[in-house]
Amino acid sequence: MKLQQLKYIIEIEKHHFNISLAADALFTSQPGVSKQIKLLEDELGCLLFLRSGRKLTGLTETGFKIMCYAKKILADVSNIYTISEEYTSPEKGQLNIVTSHTQSQYSLPCVIKRFNAKYPKISINIHQGTPLQISNTIRKGEADLAIATEALHLYKDVVMLPCYHWHRSIIVPKTHTLATTKTLTLHQLSLYPIVTYQFAFTEGSPLDITFSLSGLTPNVVFTATDADVIKTYVKQGAGVGLIASMAITKKDADSFHIIDVSTLFKPSTTCICIKKGTFLRLYMYEFIVLFAPHLTRDIIEKAMHLSDEHSLDKLFSCFTLEVK
Amino acid sequence: MKLQQLKYIIEIEKHHFNISLAADALFTSQPGVSKQIKLLEDELGCLLFLRSGRKLTGLTETGFKIMCYAKKILADVSNIYTISEEYTSPEKGQLNIVTSHTQSQYSLPCVIKRFNAKYPKISINIHQGTPLQISNTIRKGEADLAIATEALHLYKDVVMLPCYHWHRSIIVPKTHTLATTKTLTLHQLSLYPIVTYQFAFTEGSPLDITFSLSGLTPNVVFTATDADVIKTYVKQGAGVGLIASMAITKKDADSFHIIDVSTLFKPSTTCICIKKGTFLRLYMYEFIVLFAPHLTRDIIEKAMHLSDEHSLDKLFSCFTLEVK
DNA sequence: AGTCGTTACGATGCCCGTAAGGATA
């Protein structure tokens, strides 16, 4: 067995079992890839791929299990390279973050500024994505850390480190009928068309639960991944905007009437998510502690070794998180 | 990086940084090994081994971290081979068990008989060892499972699956002054020389704690790993024997006076220990369930994914273990 | 006919083992 063969089978799976595409992605010839997977199958004495005729169509049961370990192995190989980079050039490196628009626009900039001052040679890449994209990216090891609010609890191979709580606000144009209101009930809110984030009202989400517990149905007319887009539509009179309070700038106070609804909805918690078993470089720990001061290296390392939510909750029970 | 290079560095560490010995163990030439580790160090751009002159003397800090991942990688490689064997020849294979003398002599034989009837083609290897040897063997992945009573709680990379509780008995020659006694106090026991298992009274052990809580000091004159040896010495009048009740055969009732001391000492728990992340073959699950009927595949898989003792305790809280 | 995978073949390059050299105790 060779590491290269494991790389090959992973790439083949990634390209939906098209060997030619996989070979291209691996910058090698297609017959070479074919031959190597054949050699691997011969050595192991079993087929890894299902075939119809000559084409590969999927993984066998054995192939699936082996693929899981192959991914683990390559992740660890990549960890070894990371360790050596940490040693050879501690100041250089990359920091790949995948997160939502709100984070990258409103909460990350000042952290990145401070981080950049300390580590000017680290190149920072920020990828934006939907919750689903975020979770996939982090699970594939394509980003070092994710900053997300929900939806990653499900996976055992990802740790969630709670960073801070945040509340929501309603924004309406200054000319809106609600423009004089200071407080709002859930019932009142349900009477207006709502413009908010994508996925904010997916089944089982905190907002969805709050509404259904009171027997009300929100009237969501438009969703975006982007608070700025929501603001634009609200300005045009598309509906009342329901966004994170931290996405409201000083300038927005001129354009909108803002109603704090932190009493209506439970606060959400923003978390840093890391794939378990990943070797983190010193500067990554530094970045995290800049983002959330209570997440010291010690705490992070402890959290990464825990398995269930219960132990995590216990670990973080002694912290009072900042509210934004 | 190649898998072979990782094998080489692991073997070098295993042989106390003697490249020549490592090369012998790997059935290859010494210069070949030298060259490969040099290539690896060049590729990673950092030294893995400390050197004094030309000799290797130890691991660098980086080397140590990399070694950890190298071991993980090779363990997963070996898991892949195991998976393919499971597919190609489900009934063939090996079952390597490392355990204490008491288990292998008194509790395993009947399980192995039943197992062998079901899987005649699996060759079973039983290694005996001291608690320390047992834990090392399982952590190095040199055995599939360990059956042990204590001392493996410490390691995060090993799961402990509780199997049954067991009690202790005192044995004395029929001519002994205690030969007419049916019950015994801790104080009485402390007045006699004791012959028992090695490590039974190491600091922090259940027996040690029981004695020190009552302010008494046991007088241990002789220890063995082996209940049979203990019996021999007790027969010769060396002292009173303190052994597991399950190590007492019908025949022993003729030679010894037996006093049950289950009221004096808390019962101990025998556990099956498995290295986390190991792929277990079907027959291994079968063996375990024969040994402890409550340890079904489902339960074992759950336990192997848990990290802390607390969650494990919770998982097993619904079972009432057999007492032997 | 076009896409995709297999087989065949020649060249490159890597790895291994032997042999010789140097350092250290």
Add this chain to the structure above:
DNA sequence: TATCCTTACGGGCATCGTAACGACT
């Protein structure tokens, strides 16, 4: 002087890429 690691060199083998072939859509 014995042990142990490094360097040097030649042979063998695995891998790679090109090219031609076969199967399926």
